[in-house]
Amino acid sequence: MTTLNEQKNIILETKEYINSATKNNAEENSATQDGTNQNVSNQNSPNQNNIDQEFITSFAKAIINLEQGWQKQANCLGVNPNLFYPERGVSTSEAKAVCDGCEVKNECLEAAVERGEKFGIWGGLSERERREIRRERRENSRQIELEHEALPESMTG
Numbered sequence: 001m002t003t004l005n006e007q008k009n010i011i012l013e014t015k016e017y018i019n020s021a022t023k024n025n026a027e028e029n030s031a032t033q034d035g036t037n038q039n040v041s042n043q044n045s046p047n048q049n050n051i052d053q054e055f056i057t058s059f060a061k062a063i064i065n066l067e068q069g070w071q072k073q074a075n076c077l078g079v080n081p082n083l084f085y086p087e088r089g090v091s092t093s094e095a096k097a098v099c100d101g102c103e104v105k106n107e108c109l110e111a112a113v114e115r116g117e118k119f120g121i122w123g124g125l126s127e128r129e130r131r132e133i134r135r136e137r138r139e140n141s142r143q144i145e146l147e148h149e150a151l152p153e154s155m156t157g
Contacts, residue, residue: 070104070107070108070111071104071108073103073104074102074104074108075098075099075101075102075103076098076099076102079098083095083098084098084120084121084122085119085120085121086121092121092126095121096121096124096125099121099123099124100124102124105123105124106123107123108122108123109122109123109124109125109130109133110123111123112125112130113130113133113134113137116134117130
């Protein structure tokens, strides 16, 4: 399983690749219009464009699979979604029981925390419980920043 951060890194790296390929193609087209490198451009551009298009298409499919991969393995797949969005004051234990044995519980929870899901049971936790995780992470981050600021400049340089 890939984490959301790993997926984001893959997307960023691919955007850089696409931008680079687009820039290279634009430079080739410009050189062709000037009459320079005409033979090289005419021989390489169609194949390069096909490769780029094939890469982009396969990459897009891979990203969709990565983003939806863990959901396809979730215990809640096919369960009535209303179970995970109980009315105020109604027990969440039945929804949490579905999550308890789920092999992708952590991925689900992390996705909900990162997105700031405001409603429902995600990864076995309620919004209040997820809000506590976000609060703890902010406090930990602040503590690390304070500790870093307290270090001598020669150590942080």
